[in-house]
Amino acid sequence: MTGTFQVTCHKPDNADADRRLQGVGGPGGNGWYRTVDQMITLIGGGDRFWTADRNRNTVWLVVAVRNGRKYIKTDADGIEPNNLLALPHCP
Numbered sequence: 001m002t003g004t005f006q007v008t009c010h011k012p013d014n015a016d017a018d019r020r021l022q023g024v025g026g027p028g029g030n031g032w033y034r035t036v037d038q039m040i041t042l043i044g045g046g047d048r049f050w051t052a053d054r055n056r057n058t059v060w061l062v063v064a065v066r067n068g069r070k071y072i073k074t075d076a077d078g079i080e081p082n083n084l085l086a087l088p089h090c091p
Helices: 036-044
Strands: 004-006 009-011 023-026 032-035 048-052 058-066 069-074
Touching: 023 036, 032 036, 036 048, 036 058, 036 069
Parallel strands: 004 048
Antiparallel strands: 009 023, 023 032, 048 058, 058 069
16 A cells, blocks of 8 residues: 655765765654665655645655666755755654
């Protein structure tokens, strides 16, 4: 069974030059947290994840590939800063 989930925080990937995140999290119960690799699997399986840009518009997370490595990002919306990096850090 697939679902739709809001992303409200991120965990940065230390000083990694490619800025790939460690993971993201969201509300619900005591909150949830998934690594980037888990998110890639969940999105590939049909789950949908969204966050809001600074104008409170819904932006969807997608899987992309750079230099042969999969990562998550939001659909391009032309608004800076990066939607995921602008979220607060997950605890």
